[in-house]
Amino acid sequence: MTENGLPALGSTDRTRVRRFPENASDDRDVLNAILDAGLMAFVAVTDDAGQPYILPVGYARDGDRILFHGSTGSRLFRSLAAGAPTCLTVTLLDGLVLARSAFESSMNYRSVMVLGSCTVLDGDDKATALRVISDFLLPGRWADIRQPSKKEDAATLVLALSLEEASVKISAGDPSDADEDVDRPIWAGHVPIREVFGEPIPDEAGAAFPVPDYVASWTR
Numbered sequence: 001m002t003e004n005g006l007p008a009l010g011s012t013d014r015t016r017v018r019r020f021p022e023n024a025s026d027d028r029d030v031l032n033a034i035l036d037a038g039l040m041a042f043v044a045v046t047d048d049a050g051q052p053y054i055l056p057v058g059y060a061r062d063g064d065r066i067l068f069h070g071s072t073g074s075r076l077f078r079s080l081a082a083g084a085p086t087c088l089t090v091t092l093l094d095g096l097v098l099a100r101s102a103f104e105s106s107m108n109y110r111s112v113m114v115l116g117s118c119t120v121l122d123g124d125d126k127a128t129a130l131r132v133i134s135d136f137l138l139p140g141r142w143a144d145i146r147q148p149s150k151k152e153d154a155a156t157l158v159l160a161l162s163l164e165e166a167s168v169k170i171s172a173g174d175p176s177d178a179d180e181d182v183d184r185p186i187w188a189g190h191v192p193i194r195e196v197f198g199e200p201i202p203d204e205a206g207a208a209f210p211v212p213d214y215v216a217s218w219t220r
């Protein structure tokens with residue numbers, strides 16, 4: 001158990017990192033930092049026929065849980081809402097690793113995997129969660145935009161997934177070439193990858209207004 005009463009990261013049988021365990025982290029501050037740097041998660045769900053699907057979703061970290069929303073009309077979201085077991089990942093791709101062999105060529109990343117089942121949020125919890133998701137993905141925007149109507153609210157499922165059972169894996173730095181490859185006359189190293197926001201581009205009617213300060217200040 002950690003200070004906040006949650007199990008240590010990677011401490012359950014199914015979240016213990018076995019492959020390159022030295023790349024695992026049990027630090028919840030590291031987990032939170034990765035989640036706070038991401039914008040998109042992949043959420044897995046298996047349908048009644050046993051077919052797995054992976055849904056890309058925008059999300060927010062809210063303390064020790066992940067929040068995300070979807071359509072009440074979505075078969076897969078309804079399955080998650082009914083408590084289907086899920087696996088959610090968030091991956092920050094940090095670079096391409098160019099080793100001297102194909103075998104050792106790889107990627108640098110910070111990666112989170114969360115296991116569990118989602119809880120449906122309703123009423124005030126749902127309304128608050130929608131604002132938290134907006135504040136996380138589009139900081140400053142919520143106060144400027146029209147709030148959800150009753151119809152829109154009814155069409156929206158808001159789900160929470162606890163960060164109780166999770167793991168973190170990080171790969172960084174240079175390739176790990178085999179000793180016999182190190183002296184080969186080949187360039188090797190890594191190429192960093194960074195996510196950046198471009199210049200905001202208004203739509204036709206939006207061009208009449210200045211870009212809000214909160215948008216102009218978004219950075220990655």
Ligand SMILES: Cc1cc2nc3c(=O)[nH]c(=O)nc-3n(C[C@H](O)[C@H](O)[C@H](O)COP(=O)(O)OP(=O)(O)OC[C@H]3O[C@@H](n4cnc5c(N)ncnc54)[C@H](O)[C@@H]3O)c2cc1C
Pocket residue numbers: 014015016017018019020091093107108109110111112113166167168169
């Ligand atoms: C961008 C990216 C690219 C990758 N490319 C490859 C590739 O091409 N080939 C390849 O074999 N592997 C790749 N990996 C690593 C891959 O995600 C697995 O960690 C690895 O394949 C070992 O899988 P396993 O089932 O043997 O892990 P195990 O160590 O047996 O998994 C046990 C538990 O460890 C945790 N865990 C495992 N992997 C991760 C992870 N990435 N993030 C968080 N928790 C994790 C989970 O809780 C899992 O249940 C990549 C990872 C990332 C993020």
